[in-house]
Amino acid sequence: xxxxxxxxxxxxxxxxxxxxxxxxxxxxxxxxxxxxxxxxxxxxxxxxxxxxxxxxxxxxxxxxxxxxxxxxxxxxxxxxxxxxxxxxxxxxxxxxxxxxxxxxxxxxxxxxxxxxxxxxxxxxxxxxxxxxxxxxxxxxxxxxxxxxxxxxxxxxxxxxxxxxxxxxxxxxxxxxxxxxxxxxxxxxxxxxxxxxxxxxxxxxxxxxxxxxxxxxxxxxxxxxxxxxxxxxxxxxx
Amino acid sequence: xxxxxxxxxxxxxxxxxxxxxxxxxxxxxxxxxxxxxxxxxxxxxxxxxxxxxxxxxxxxxxxxxxxxxxxxxxxxxxxxxxxxxxxxxxxxxxxxxxxxxxxxxxxxxxxxxxxxxxxxxxxxxxxxxxxxxxxxxxxxxxxxxxxxxxxxxxxxxxxxxxxxxxxxxxxxxxxxxxxxxxxxxxxxxxxxxxxxxxxxxxxxxxxxxxxxxxxxxxxxxxxxxxxxxxxxxxxxxxxxxxxxxxxxxxxxxxxxxxxxxxxxxxxxxxxxxxxxxxxxxxxxxxxxxx
Ligand SMILES: Nc1ncnc2c1ncn2[C@@H]1O[C@H](COP(=O)(O)OP(=O)(O)O)[C@@H](O)[C@H]1O
Ligand SMILES: [Mg+2]
Numbered sequence: 001x002x003x004x005x006x007x008x009x010x011x012x013x014x015x016x017x018x019x020x021x022x023x024x025x026x027x028x029x030x031x032x033x034x035x036x037x038x039x040x041x042x043x044x045x046x047x048x049x050x051x052x053x054x055x056x057x058x059x060x061x062x063x064x065x066x067x068x069x070x071x072x073x074x075x076x077x078x079x080x081x082x083x084x085x086x087x088x089x090x091x092x093x094x095x096x097x098x099x100x101x102x103x104x105x106x107x108x109x110x111x112x113x114x115x116x117x118x119x120x121x122x123x124x125x126x127x128x129x130x131x132x133x134x135x136x137x138x139x140x141x142x143x144x145x146x147x148x149x150x151x152x153x154x155x156x157x158x159x160x161x162x163x164x165x166x167x168x169x170x171x172x173x174x175x176x177x178x179x180x181x182x183x184x185x186x187x188x189x190x191x192x193x194x195x196x197x198x199x200x201x202x203x204x205x206x207x208x209x210x211x212x213x214x215x216x217x218x219x220x221x222x223x224x225x226x227x228x229x230x231x232x233x234x235x236x237x
Numbered sequence: 238x239x240x241x242x243x244x245x246x247x248x249x250x251x252x253x254x255x256x257x258x259x260x261x262x263x264x265x266x267x268x269x270x271x272x273x274x275x276x277x278x279x280x281x282x283x284x285x286x287x288x289x290x291x292x293x294x295x296x297x298x299x300x301x302x303x304x305x306x307x308x309x310x311x312x313x314x315x316x317x318x319x320x321x322x323x324x325x326x327x328x329x330x331x332x333x334x335x336x337x338x339x340x341x342x343x344x345x346x347x348x349x350x351x352x353x354x355x356x357x358x359x360x361x362x363x364x365x366x367x368x369x370x371x372x373x374x375x376x377x378x379x380x381x382x383x384x385x386x387x388x389x390x391x392x393x394x395x396x397x398x399x400x401x402x403x404x405x406x407x408x409x410x411x412x413x414x415x416x417x418x419x420x421x422x423x424x425x426x427x428x429x430x431x432x433x434x435x436x437x438x439x440x441x442x443x444x445x446x447x448x449x450x451x452x453x454x455x456x457x458x459x460x461x462x463x464x465x466x467x468x469x470x471x472x473x474x475x476x477x478x479x480x481x482x483x484x485x486x487x488x489x490x491x492x493x494x495x496x497x498x499x500x501x502x503x504x505x506x507x508x509x510x511x512x513x514x515x516x517x518x519x520x521x522x523x524x525x526x527x
Contacts, residue, residue: 053419079421087419093412096405104409107402108421150420 005064006031006158006189007083012051012061020059021047023213027191029158034180034190036204036221038197044213045193046088049160052191053085054078065158080108084156088163088193091147094136098127101135101146105153120149123179141172148179158189166195177203201225238495245375247492253380253449255487256387260442261460262467262479263394264435270411270474270525271431274335278319278343279439279464280457285346286312286440287447287456288354294361301361301448302382309440316436317429343458351454359452383445390441391480394434398476403430411474463490463506470513472524481521485509
């Protein structure tokens with residue numbers, strides 16, 4: 001548990017309309033904390049993020065962000081209150097330019113667009129020369145950066161990242177992890193779903209292990225890495 | 238046949254018809270792209286726009302070209318109204334339901350036109366128009382203004398989509414609706430905006446067809462196939478593609494009478510559509526796959 005969490009999910013139960021996928025998930029994210037979520041494919045990791053972001057409705061449970069109960073809020077209200085979300089797939093506007101992708105991330109922003117663009121370009125210098133190119137024409141790593149940058153355009157307090165390094169070369173993975181650290185250093189809390197479990201545990205302040213829509217373990221990244229049972233189940237021995 | 242008579246008898250009318258198809262096809266491609274269904278009422282919406290101009294001309298005696306902007310705005314209102322009354326409720330259901338609903342809307346609009354204005358052919362202004370001759374190329378005033386207005390409307394739309402906040406929102410919604418929503422774009426307002434534009438351009442297409450030929454209650458319905466063919470030919474979801482496709486089909490239809498009996502003119506769009514779907518279903522400019 002965290003003393004003064006920015007986000008806390010308690011007893012989340014829900015799914016996509018058919019059978020429940022989440023069977024009572026609890027998790028918290030503290031201020032300026034990087035919290036990892038790992039677990040096998042189909043564990044419900046992406047579904048938790050979608051539930052937090054209002055893309056699916058929970059049948060039970062609560063989601064508190066800052067001092068508000070945001071369960072049941074539509075996504076555009078959730079973006080407005082300070083949560084950024086990078087989905088696992090289809091996370092750029094392919095036919096729009098890199099810059100337009102970023103502008104769409106700031107759609108709700110009435111002023112300070114230039115300054116926000118500037119901040120994102122400082123974090124992702126690779127994107128500067130590509131800014132007039134359609135996002136669909138970029139490499140996977142650069143596309144992931146566009147998606148990441150888009151989510152930062154409204155200066156969120158909390159970022160939800162769904163497998164931001166999936167399928168990327170080690171060079172890009174390292175770059176993405178470095179940017180997550182930079183973002184946290186700027187005061188943003190991060191909830192990070194990762195398939196590279198070992199890397200994620202080593203990188204996170206705390207982590208949760210999910211399986212079949214339930215919490216299986218939680219603790220500091222280092223403790224989970226050292227746990228034999230977890231190592232056998234999820235880290236390939 | 239010499240070059241000048243080719244230009245005068247085939248190419249100029251082809252380009253005029255092409256502009257009409259282009260404006261119609263833009264509407265179709267926008268519904269496809271942003272809202273993801275085939276809008277079968279598009280032709281009859283154009284008919285409605287053409288007859289609204291007639292109503293203004295008959296009621297106030299104003300010049301039809303001056304009446305056009307008012308009719309465009311009224312048709313945009315009708316388009317938004319149709320969305321609210323019929324299509325909005327089906328948003329979460331399978332797209333085919335919306336397509337069928339739009340067929341019902343098409344029949345309904347046509348019935349209204351037939352009840353109010355009858356089934357006979359009408360014209361905006363009587364009399365014969367003589368074309369002006371420019372270096373041997375003969376073009377009627379109304380043809381010139383049709384082309385000019387089409388260029389203005391298309392350029393305005395491109396600038397809107399390319400450079401304004403809401404225009405970009407429309408493109409974003411066409412590109413990736415889920416991501417648009419979770420970026421905070423108000424997809425309901427974007428949808429209403431899309432219908433507004435569809436109504437504006439649809440009325441213009443109907444009016445241009447009416448002023449260059451005549452007004453009939455079925456005029457828009459007959460235009461539906463070439464408009465769809467133009468949208469698919471150019472690449473679904475692409476405005477430039479719809480313009481290109483409209484021009485190609487308009488010019489091809491007018492030129493087809495050189496070597497085909499004129500009864501086959503309207504079959505041409507169908508042939509183009511079939512060939513395109515077989516060879517390159519994404520269209521000339523790589524649109525969405527249907
Ligand atoms: N859109 C959806 N509709 C229905 N079921 C889904 C959908 N997305 C995921 N699921 C199901 O929910 C379960 C959890 O999926 P997900 O949260 O994506 O897992 P993870 O991200 O941990 O790999 C899986 O069994 C998957 O089949
Ligand atoms: Mg996932």
